[in-house]
Amino acid sequence: MEELLNPRVKAIQISGIRRFFNKVADYPEAMSLTIGQPDFPTPEHIKEAAKRAIDQNYTSYTHNAGMMELRQAIQQFVEKKYQLHYDAASEIIATTGASEAIDITLRTLLEPGDEVLLPGPVYPGYEPVIHMCQAHPVHIDTTETEFKLTVDGIKQAITDKTKCLILPYPSNPTGMVLTPTELEAMATYLKDQNIFIISDEIYSELTYGTKHTSIATFDGMREKTIVINGLSKSHAMTGWRMGFLLAPEAIAPHLLKVHQYNVTCVSSITQYAALEALTNGIDDAAVMREAYQKRLDYAYGRLLEMGLPTTKPGGAFYLFPSIEKFGMPSNTFSEALLASEKLAVVPGDAFSSYGDSYIRLSYAYSEEILEEGLNRLERFISKL
Structure with a gap:
């Protein structure tokens, strides 16, 4: 029956972001810097408001x-x-x-x-x-x-x-x-x-x-x-x-x-x-934003020290360093990095062909995870 499906849907591929995030499951010791998701919990007062709504049958x-x-x-x-x-x-x-x-x-x-x-x-x-x-x-x-x-x-x-x-x-x-x-x-x-x-x-x-x-x-x-x-x-x-x-x-x-x-x-x-x-949480992002900026400054500095050209971001929580000098497609680079150093990043071609000379790192992770992940990236590129 598959041949009867909408061909436009059949032609869609799973997101390159999710594809590399899912690959981590195949590498028990792997770390991931792939997903753009805050590592902070939802603020307590927001969770309490949801609990009250349930208790009051606002369903x-x-x-x-x-x-x-x-x-x-x-x-x-x-x-x-x-x-x-x-x-x-x-x-x-x-x-x-x-x-x-x-x-x-x-x-x-x-x-x-x-x-x-x-x-x-x-x-x-x-x-x-x-x-x-x-x-x-x-x-x-x-x-x-x-x-x-x-x-x-x-x-x-x-x-x-x-x-x-x-x-x-x-x-x-x-x-x-x-x-x-x-x-x-x-x-x-x-x-x-x-x-x-x-x-x-x-x-x-x-x-x-x-x-x-x-x-x-x-x-x-x-x-x-x-x-x-x-x-x-x-x-x-x-x-x-x-x-x-x-x-x-x-x-x-x-x-x-x-x-x-x-x-x-x-x-x-x-x-x-x-x-x-x-x-009541109109400014909840302030604490997270301060932490992300600290992580950004650290990770950006590390990438420059490694010799990876990177345009410094002004927002969000991603870095997009160039890997052009290594002469390999971003997917090949990311696959080799995962196999060699057990570090998952997102190949730049997930973001159109214009991203194929780059990789995406998310710094929405703790400082400890960022440090270890960047250590693994540095070891990998030192061998290329």
């Missing part, structure tokens, strides 16, 4: 877009943090993680034959959805611009088939951020283009030395931008699956229809936990 369906109290908390959170102004009743949807927000946004916007612009290298979660919509991803090479999308790059890639641009900053896998000046230049060009912007801002609370700025705050951008965010990274809530999207009133009802038929609503218990996170 029913909610409004499809999420409880109004939660949507109001999201509205206040993004206003305070990022100067984004969206109406809780008509422009905010709580989603099952940022992943569902990406899925329903692309399925709402795309038609067969459309083109989607996105940076290369880039998080691999967009491309499969684009293909399932019978649309086409168009990667813009950012390896010569410090992994930042530029106006020139967009101008060269945009066509009359372009439906939207994905702007995923802070970036997975590179950790790059766009400055307000860079965003303003981009907004000046994009406001006159008849395309949508999907601004994936899931790492917005994890920036170092600067505050996050959303492109939706610039003149002419709000009406064409869908902002995606969530609590997985900011509040160490990956397993809770709590995301949200912000969209102008003319677009949000159509996103809500796809969301409704997809999941009905986010788990009610997760919503109560999220309400606590966004109110």
Whole structure:
């Protein structure tokens, strides 16, 4: 019966991130620096809020877009943090993680034959959805611009088939951020283009030395931008699956229809936990951010000492060192590293062909694990 399956689904490959994470099971002594998941537990007060919701039998369906109290908390959170102004009743949807927000946004916007612009290298979660919509991803090479999308790059890639641009900053896998000046230049060009912007801002609370700025705050951008965010990274809530999207009133009802038929609503218990996170835990990310910056400084310094060229990130919790000088594909390098030193990293080609001269390391791990992992990497490259 397999031949009857949707060929677009059959063509999808498991994420390179997960593939190497899963390989660790085959090596009992292996360490992993693969997964972008906070090593902090969910804050206690958030867990207690979820327990209270269970004890009080708040276990029913909610409004499809999420409880109004939660949507109001999201509205206040993004206003305070990022100067984004969206109406809780008509422009905010709580989603099952940022992943569902990406899925329903692309399925709402795309038609067969459309083109989607996105940076290369880039998080691999967009491309499969684009293909399932019978649309086409168009990667813009950012390896010569410090992994930042530029106006020139967009101008060269945009066509009359372009439906939207994905702007995923802070970036997975590179950790790059766009400055307000860079965003303003981009907004000046994009406001006159008849395309949508999907601004994936899931790492917005994890920036170092600067505050996050959303492109939706610039003149002419709000009406064409869908902002995606969530609590997985900011509040160490990956397993809770709590995301949200912000969209102008003319677009949000159509996103809500796809969301409704997809999941009905986010788990009610997760919503109560999220309400606590966004109110009493509004600054919970500060302690984690401080720890990540310390880990970043250590790991970045180690990579430079090893002679691995690395652009220093401004956010998220990833490093993307170049392995070009070793003259081997990233998958070959990563396979050999795992076999030789029992260290798993993510080959850069998991993030498009533009990443094939790089590997991704996550520093969302304890200092002890980071130190040992980097020791193993150093031993490995010393033999090449």
